[in-house]
Amino acid sequence: MFVDTAKVFVKGGDGGDGIVSYRRELYVPNGGPAGGDGGNGGDVIFRVDEGLRTLMDFRYQRHYKAPKGERGQTKTRHGASAEDMIVRVPPGTLLVDDDTKEVIADMTRHGQEVVIAKGGRGGRGNARFATANNPAPGIAEKGEEGQERYVLLELKVMADxxxxxxxxxxxxxxxxxxxxxxxxxxxxxxxxxxxxxxxxxxxxxxxxxxxxxxxxxxxxxxxxxxxxxxxxxxxxxxxxxxxxxxxxxxxxxxxxxxxxxxxxxxxxxxxxxxxxxxxxxxxxxxxxxxxxxxxxxxxxxxxxxxxxxxxxxxxxxxxxxxxxxxxxxxxxxxxxxxxxxxxxNPVQERVVYTFTKQKDPNDFSIEVDEDGVFVVESNNIETMMRRFNFASDDTVLRFARTLRKMGVDQALRDRGAKDGDTVRIGKFEFEFSEKG
The missing domain is CATH 3.40.50.300 (P-loop containing nucleotide triphosphate hydrolases)
Structure with missing residues (x-):
């Protein structure tokens, strides 16, 4: 059977979580933070294989997920980064983003590679957050989620x-x-x-x-x-x-x-x-x-x-x-x-496909819904929140300082927020406080 079109889901591996850990050695009191960083998730890479002639394999497997990075370890040891997932395609395969209909790459040469979904970065362990004011932080980041997309594959036969x-x-x-x-x-x-x-x-x-x-x-x-x-x-x-x-x-x-x-x-x-x-x-x-x-x-x-x-x-x-x-x-x-x-279609050895344009990290908007809740919308803040573990008091304080530095606190005051008002960011709700 000749198959010349297919639609697949690709997802880069999630980054491994950083951990909270402290040195615990004999004769070393107050050893300090020793939590290591998590490893990076694997990328999903499409590679041209001249031995293939159809997209038949994609008829039976439609999901491609790269492995996750390992979580950090004690004694500030990094978790291992995951291996990339290689997906082989025949020469002449056109890759198109299903959401935007943007042409990602035209795969024509044997060995040509395109990174379709980047793996997430590993989270930082608490050793990374130590400061003079807070020498033993209880903060660690979760691993970043890998990119994910639906991709259309269209094969154009390559013949003389x-x-x-x-x-x-x-x-x-x-x-x-x-x-x-x-x-x-x-x-x-x-x-x-x-x-x-x-x-x-x-x-x-x-x-x-x-x-x-x-x-x-x-x-x-x-x-x-x-x-x-x-x-x-x-x-x-x-x-x-x-x-x-x-x-x-x-x-x-x-x-x-x-x-x-x-x-x-x-x-x-x-x-x-x-x-x-x-x-x-x-x-x-x-x-x-x-x-x-x-x-x-x-x-x-x-x-x-x-x-x-x-x-x-x-x-x-x-x-x-x-x-x-x-x-x-x-x-x-x-x-x-x-x-x-x-x-x-200039051929390069490896191309990294960027899904979204970089935005101003301080870019956010505030709306007030019908229940009087102040809704803060910001992709950057929501991404940051997904990496924070709010079970830690240190993490909550760090997050509050970050919002203050970005100008979110002042913007809420300008919109009329007062002590006790509810603020929603993504799936999380907080109580607004005028205190520092």
């Missing part, structure tokens, strides 16, 4: 040559004749429902990858028929081989077929209009084909200035060898990586 054309023009037959591929062949439309790849051996070690792509119909660029399921794969091919049924066996005009297919390619992506294309007239073993070919070639030259049309019969192998050599000549003149892909 893509066979395009209306359904039943003979693309699958041609691929089966020139390679070891065994695509399904039938006398009905849309026999091919997913791309088939075949390696075509030429001579002296020369070879190229040819893709038999599902047949197009008019309106495919809008998603009609197989639509986008087919067109996304054409974008990766270096040379387009446009197969036309010259027998006109279904009453269609070969020239009109050629025009419609090219219109669909152009409407889907204007860059495909500039892609090298070779026109192939198939089914020349049918008696009427020779007459249709003359008309076709004349219209093609008069209307578009195209003079090269290669006549073949895929079923009888007539002209197939000449076609293969001509494709090889064209590939020799086309770069391995298309210019537009180089410009849009």
């Amino acid at each position: 040559v893509g066979l395009v054309g209306f359904p039943s023009v003979g693309k699958s037959t041609l691929l089966s004749m020139v390679s070891a591929a065994q695509p399904k062949i039938g006398a009905y439309h849309f026999t091919t429902l997913s791309p088939n790849l075949g390696v075509v051996d030429v001579e002296e070690g020369q070879s190229f990858v040819m893709a038999d792509l599902p047949g197009l119909i008019e309106g495919a660029h809008t998603g009609i028929g197989l639509g986008h399921e087919f067109l996304r794969h054409v974008e990766r091919t270096r040379v387009i081989v446009h197969v036309v049924d010259m027998s006109a066996s279904e009453g269609r005009d070969p020239y009109e077929d050629w025009v419609k297919i090219n219109d669909e390619l152009k409407l889907y992506n204007v860059k495909l209009e500039r892609r090298p294309q070779l026109v192939v007239a198939n089914k020349m073993d049918i008696p009427e084909a020779a007459e249709h070919l003359e008309i076709f070639k004349r219209k093609l030259e008069e209307e578009h200035g195209i003079t090269e049309v290669i006549p073949i019969s895929a079923a009888s192998r007539q002209g197939v060898r000449e076609l293969i050599y001509r494709i090889t000549q064209m590939l020799a003149t086309v770069p391995e990586e298309l210019d537009e892909e180089k410009e849009e």
Whole structure:
């Protein structure tokens, strides 16, 4: 089965918690704080593996969670950081953030890596909070939560040559004749429902990858028929081989077929209009084909200035060898990586995807709800609160000092807060106090 789209959930590992601990040794009274930091959580990293060809694995596993960091240890020892989770994807996989629809990365080269979800930082142990005024703090941070996202994966087949054309023009037959591929062949439309790849051996070690792509119909660029399921794969091919049924066996005009297919390619992506294309007239073993070919070639030259049309019969192998050599000549003149892909998708060894822009750490807002509760909204404060253990008096005092330093206390007074009023931050509620 060929799977070319998938949706998965990814989550970086949570950081390990810092701990509260004190030195307890013989002859060392008042040993001081010795709680170690927690380890960092693992990242979720997508890596290109050229040995993969489909997204089949993602059909059965849709959740990828990196391991957590270890909690801190006594004697100021750090907890171990977790190992990263490596998720292998085939070349040609496009990664898209499901929430924002932002393209995260275009995975094209073997070994290319993208960090999709960063692991959380480990929490600090109480040894980190010792000061001259508080030499034995009872404060330790919880580990930071790892990033999480739903990611869309979209595979675009990477082949040197893509066979395009209306359904039943003979693309699958041609691929089966020139390679070891065994695509399904039938006398009905849309026999091919997913791309088939075949390696075509030429001579002296020369070879190229040819893709038999599902047949197009008019309106495919809008998603009609197989639509986008087919067109996304054409974008990766270096040379387009446009197969036309010259027998006109279904009453269609070969020239009109050629025009419609090219219109669909152009409407889907204007860059495909500039892609090298070779026109192939198939089914020349049918008696009427020779007459249709003359008309076709004349219209093609008069209307578009195209003079090269290669006549073949895929079923009888007539002209197939000449076609293969001509494709090889064209590939020799086309770069391995298309210019537009180089410009849009510069390949780096490892890319870290940043989900959100950094905000001012002192940015917050205050609203008063219908019950008279003062609601403080701030992503930064809520993130900080998730890392604090409020069972410790030292932690509560530190949190109060932080809010005062950020200007939250004064802003509450400006909004009319008085002693005893309720203040809500995230899921926590506090009683406002005018005391320092």
